[in-house]
Amino acid sequence: MPDASDRSFLQIEQMAELLTPNKLAVRIVLGLLVLGAVMFLCSLIGTESVSLKAVFAGGAKAPAVNPDYEIFVRVRIPRIVLGAVVGAALASSGVVFQALLRNPLADPYILGISSGAGLGAMIAVISGLSWTLFGRSPIAIFAFIGALGTVWLVWLIGRLTGKFHLTGLLLAGVVVNAFFSAVIMFLTSVAKAEQVYATMFWLMGNMMEEDFVVLWTAGGCIVAGTVGLFYLGPQLNALSFGEEDARSIGVNTGRTRAAAFAIAAFMTAVAVSISGLIGFVGLIVPHGVRLVLGPDHRQLLPLSAIVGAIFLVAADTIARIVVAPAQLPVGVVTAIIGGPFFLLLLVRYSRSVGWLK
Amino acid sequence: MAEMNGIIEVDNLTFGYTPRNTVLRDISFAVMPGEFLAIAGPNGAGKTTLLNLLCRTLTPRSGTIRIDSAAVESYGAEALAEKMAVVRQEFVPIFGFSVIETVMMARTRHFGAMGFESKADREIVNRALDVTDTSRFASRPLASLSAGERQRVFIARALAQDTAILLLDEPTNFLDLKHQVAIFDLLKSAQLNENKTLVAVTHDINLAAQYCDRTLLLGTDGSCRHGQPGEILSAEQIEKVFGVPVFAGQVGRGRFFIPLGKFAKDAEQIANAPDGAPQQ
Numbered sequence: 195m196p197d198a199s200d201r202s203f204l205q206i207e208q209m210a211e212l213l214t215p216n217k218l219a220v221r222i223v224l225g226l227l228v229l230g231a232v233m234f235l236c237s238l239i240g241t242e243s244v245s246l247k248a249v250f251a252g253g254a255k256a257p258a259v260n261p262d263y264e265i266f267v268r269v270r271i272p273r274i275v276l277g278a279v280v281g282a283a284l285a286s287s288g289v290v291f292q293a294l295l296r297n298p299l300a301d302p303y304i305l306g307i308s309s310g311a312g313l314g315a316m317i318a319v320i321s322g323l324s325w326t327l328f329g330r331s332p333i334a335i336f337a338f339i340g341a342l343g344t345v346w347l348v349w350l351i352g353r354l355t356g357k358f359h360l361t362g363l364l365l366a367g368v369v370v371n372a373f374f375s376a377v378i379m380f381l382t383s384v385a386k387a388e389q390v391y392a393t394m395f396w397l398m399g400n401m402m403e404e405d406f407v408v409l410w411t412a413g414g415c416i417v418a419g420t421v422g423l424f425y426l427g428p429q430l431n432a433l434s435f436g437e438e439d440a441r442s443i444g445v446n447t448g449r450t451r452a453a454a455f456a457i458a459a460f461m462t463a464v465a466v467s468i469s470g471l472i473g474f475v476g477l478i479v480p481h482g483v484r485l486v487l488g489p490d491h492r493q494l495l496p497l498s499a500i501v502g503a504i505f506l507v508a509a510d511t512i513a514r515i516v517v518a519p520a521q522l523p524v525g526v527v528t529a530i531i532g533g534p535f536f537l538l539l540l541v542r543y544s545r546s547v548g549w550l551k
Numbered sequence: 552m553a554e555m556n557g558i559i560e561v562d563n564l565t566f567g568y569t570p571r572n573t574v575l576r577d578i579s580f581a582v583m584p585g586e587f588l589a590i591a592g593p594n595g596a597g598k599t600t601l602l603n604l605l606c607r608t609l610t611p612r613s614g615t616i617r618i619d620s621a622a623v624e625s626y627g628a629e630a631l632a633e634k635m636a637v638v639r640q641e642f643v644p645i646f647g648f649s650v651i652e653t654v655m656m657a658r659t660r661h662f663g664a665m666g667f668e669s670k671a672d673r674e675i676v677n678r679a680l681d682v683t684d685t686s687r688f689a690s691r692p693l694a695s696l697s698a699g700e701r702q703r704v705f706i707a708r709a710l711a712q713d714t715a716i717l718l719l720d721e722p723t724n725f726l727d728l729k730h731q732v733a734i735f736d737l738l739k740s741a742q743l744n745e746n747k748t749l750v751a752v753t754h755d756i757n758l759a760a761q762y763c764d765r766t767l768l769l770g771t772d773g774s775c776r777h778g779q780p781g782e783i784l785s786a787e788q789i790e791k792v793f794g795v796p797v798f799a800g801q802v803g804r805g806r807f808f809i810p811l812g813k814f815a816k817d818a819e820q821i822a823n824a825p826d827g828a829p830q831q
Contacts, residue, residue: 211651211690215667296645428659428666435644435656438608442639443712444632444660489646492666 213490221493225500232504233278236511237270241518244270273401275409276468277510277524278503280401281475283416283465285483285502286423287458288476289494293430294451294458295360302462302476305367306344309374311466314340315396316381319389333396338467344370345459399472399525401510412464419461420499426454427492434489474528475502478536485539505532556620557581558716558748559605564614566597566604574600576773578614582765584715587742587749589759589780592769593793598752599640601769602720605750606637618716629660635716636709638702640724647692650685650704651676657711679711683737699730706737710745717741719751723758731755735762757807760784768792781806 238244248262284302291300314336321332348366355362382390423430429450432440440447462476479502480494487493506524509531513522559582567573574597582588590598603609605616607623616623618634626634636657648656657679658672668676680686683703693701702722709717722738723731735758741747753759759766760780768776768783770792776783786799789808798809811818 211649212655212668212673215665293646298645425666428656428662431648431652432656432659434646434648435653438603439637439639441608441628442606442632442635442637443657443708444629446628484646488652489648490652 213493218493222496225497229500229504232507233274236507237274239511240514272409274507276401277507279413279416280465280469281502281506282499283461284476285479285498286420286495287462289480289498290454290458292480293434294454295364305348306370307341307462308471309371310344311337311341312378312397313374316378316393319393320385334467338463341463341466396470398523399470401469401524412468415464416461419457422457423495426450427495430491472525472528474532475506478532479505482539558584558619560617562615565612567612578775580767580777582748584748585746587763588765589763590752590767591756591759593771596769596771598769599720602718602752606718634714635718636712636714638705638709638719638722640720647694649690649692651689653693653704654679654708654711657708675713676711679707683707698725702734716748721752756784761805
């Protein structure tokens with residue numbers, strides 16, 4: 195029976211090639227454990243040394259102010275959670291934009307979200323608004339509206355160029371980006387110096403300590419979005435072969451594209467409105483995960499979210515401490531660390547994967 | 552036409568990409584279940600356009616297409632994918648999906664709630680890989696395959712879709728002789744063993760003549776002839792449609808055609824040979 199045993203061996207080997215729910219679950223759990231460990235470690239690192247013992251000994255009930263508790267719970271933890279939320283949002287929406295646009299150079303900002311958010315922030319600063327909504331400054335709210343409005347505009351223009359013309363959508367994004375950047379530059383040149391500074395500081399991407407309500411809301415949105423995208427995974431896989439091809443294997447491409455696009459744009463807008471523009475995470479994390487684990491979106495989406503969270507938490511910790519007591523914009527760190535690391539992955543894996551050809 | 556119960560029925564189909572140019576004019580034909588139809592013709596005759604109309608990527612200007620007795624527009628994306636699988640012209644996706652991942656995508660609409668395949672899906676995929684002789688490199692990324700291997704993978708994916716109809720757009724493009732024959736052998740075996748209905752666009756009239764039951768010969772002038780290869784494919788007809796003189800020979804039941812360029816060796820001699828086809 196050499197034939198039969200051959201056959202079963204072959205089947206076992208083939209089975210090993212495919213992603214199974216168990217394999218995926220193990221990887222997600224491992225990823226979450228690493229994320230938890232990194233968040234915990236990073237919460238201990240900082241310009242002020244914090245003793246956990248003192249944190250738990252005091253608590254908020256202590257009559258006197260407990261500095262360890264204040265720093266740990268009110269400063270460090272919110273900031274680390276913020277990093278995780280933003281990193282996850284940018285990485286998973288980066289995956290989606292790369293898949294939908296079938297373009298490895300795509301990132302969450304490619305369709306004008308960045309300039310739209312920047313313009314919104316600029317308008318908020320220049321008009322000197324000082325009210326708050328749900329604890330958010332007008333800058334964040336205007337940035338959120340600007341981001342979503344721009345991406346909606348780009349989507350509409352893209353549709354005008356033809357339903358399936360990705361090039362049209364991309365070009366619309368590039369042109370709207372350029373146009374809004376020009377408007378931002380115009381406003382910059384007529385604005386007062388301190389207004390310009392406030393906008394620039396915001397644009398560079400910064401992790402201000404956020405209050406818990408905002409964090410939990412944003413975090414909830416991002417987790418829900420990532421789960422939603424996970425369910426679109428098989429459809430996104432099919433879409434990687436092109437719209438027509440995906441349709442001929444029975445994928446409702448219009449619905450899939452609209453849903454994935456809306457979720458990813460929303461997640462990016464949330465991230466941008468709480469942390470400004472942080473580059474590189476949405477580009478390199480999806481690529482890194484794809485290079486190591488393969489292109490299957492069912493795996494790529496959840497794991498990119500986790501790795502993005504780990505990456506941004508670590509990068510922000512470095513940004514906090516490297517020029518202490520001053521702080522670097524986290525975008526500087528993501529680019530300086532992410533760039534070389536990504537090149538390393540690229541050289542190491544691209545030969546065996548071969549998707550760059 | 553007498554065949555009113557074809558699995559694909561096309562009636563008075565007209566299509567143009569712009570209102571002023573008409574690629575396909577008033578085309579009618581039917582494909583019977585289990586039949587192998589070749590859509591042949593020169594570049595620009597609208598072969599791929601016709602295929603795209605059949606799988607509803609394009610919408611006709613007028614006329615009707617019926618798949619399994621229902622208008623093609625009445626199908627949703629999923630319902631149409633139950634009826635027909637499409638193998639498009641060869642291309643490489645941007646991300647490095649492996650062979651088995653690619654073939655498994657044919658089962659996407661059958662995946663469970665969590666987005667994973669069932670055991671039955673896996674068996675169907677394994678069989679498709681076996682039939683197309685692609686299981687040897689099931690784990691390799693598509694980009695690392697040769698054009699012929701990759702074409703077989705896409706045929707495997709179409710088979711794994713488990714449909715009655717297979718549409719193929721120039722399945723032998725860029726392939727050498729051996730692989731051209733291998734692809735048509737594979738298609739023919741799918742037709743004979745699994746009773747698939749095949750519609751293949753090709754400009755290789757020799758393969759069409761050898762393998763297909765019927766031929767639809769489209770000309771750039773909007774002409775269209777439908778029938779058995781023996782009736783449709785003749786030296787005069789091909790010279791008229793393709794615009795190049797051909798030598799027609801015969802081996803057994805199969806006819807073959809050799810194009811004769813102006814400066815081809817022995818072109819004049821062959822063209823002037825009495826009656827082209829050898830006398831039996």
